[in-house]
Amino acid sequence: MILVLWDIDRTLLYAGDTDRLVYRQVFREVVGRDAERLPERGTGVTMPLAVRELLSSNGVPDAEVGHLAQVIVDRLPGCLEQYREEMRLSGRTMPGAEAALKAVHQSEGIVSSVLTGNLKASAEIKLTAFSLSKYVDVSVGGFASDSPHRPALVNIAQRRSASVYGHLFSRRNTVIIGDSLQDVHTGREGGAKVIGVASGTTSVRQLVEAGADRVVSDLMDVDHLKALIHELAEIEGP
Numbered sequence: 249m250i251l252v253l254w255d256i257d258r259t260l261l262y263a264g265d266t267d268r269l270v271y272r273q274v275f276r277e278v279v280g281r282d283a284e285r286l287p288e289r290g291t292g293v294t295m296p297l298a299v300r301e302l303l304s305s306n307g308v309p310d311a312e313v314g315h316l317a318q319v320i321v322d323r324l325p326g327c328l329e330q331y332r333e334e335m336r337l338s339g340r341t342m343p344g345a346e347a348a349l350k351a352v353h354q355s356e357g358i359v360s361s362v363l364t365g366n367l368k369a370s371a372e373i374k375l376t377a378f379s380l381s382k383y384v385d386v387s388v389g390g391f392a393s394d395s396p397h398r399p400a401l402v403n404i405a406q407r408r409s410a411s412v413y414g415h416l417f418s419r420r421n422t423v424i425i426g427d428s429l430q431d432v433h434t435g436r437e438g439g440a441k442v443i444g445v446a447s448g449t450t451s452v453r454q455l456v457e458a459g460a461d462r463v464v465s466d467l468m469d470v471d472h473l474k475a476l477i478h479e480l481a482e483i484e485g486p
Contacts (some may be wrong), residue, residue: 251409253402260345262339275320277323292431303317326372338362362384403439426445433458
């Protein structure tokens with residue numbers, strides 16, 4: 249059995265400027281002024297860490313960052329829900345993403361879930377907004393609401409999947425599919441193989457140099473993607 253963990257943003261879908269609108273609104277509500285700087289786009293950093301960066305880069309005193317970060321994190325999903333329709337209209341699914349998700353979901357012997365820097369509630373909002381949630385078992389995924397340290401999410405997803413599906417998952421049979429350097433580092437440090445997808449802000453060369461096991465330019469070739477998943481799961485490793 250193989251566990252496939254999909255990244256969401258810029259791998260499966262592009263939410264447009266929705267996340268940045270949410271950051272701006274919640275920062276204004278909590279801090280009482282406009283944010284002059286926002287987190288960098290497309291890095292794959294978990295939301296709790298992005299929020300701490302948002303506060304620090306906008307001059308919030310270090311002593312207040314921890315408390316205010318938690319307040320903002322707690323408000324993010326509710327604010328994102330307010331922009332659901334706008335996100336659906338201004339965003340899009342990435343090329344080939346729905347067909348790839350469907351094909352992997354329907355493949356015998358594969359558990360398809362997600363590993364994302366989004367909070368679980370935010371991830372579910374995004375996936376349902378673009379009608380993708382039916383192709384993944386979010387109950388066994390790894391989310392920023394579980395840990396701000398993204399590599400830790402691999403083991404969390406593996407344990408959840410093992411509990412539900414009755415099969416042991418390790419680096420040998422776990423494959424992350426994602427677009428960012430964080431996805432590659434997450435797999436290498438957390439215990440998974442990685443298929444890099446150059447659909448975001450990271451190039452094929454950068455993904456290869458970071459140590460992705462395989463790299464594709466997009467998700468359009470479903471048969472090739474499935475072949476790579478099985479190929480990686482058959483390579484012996486710790």
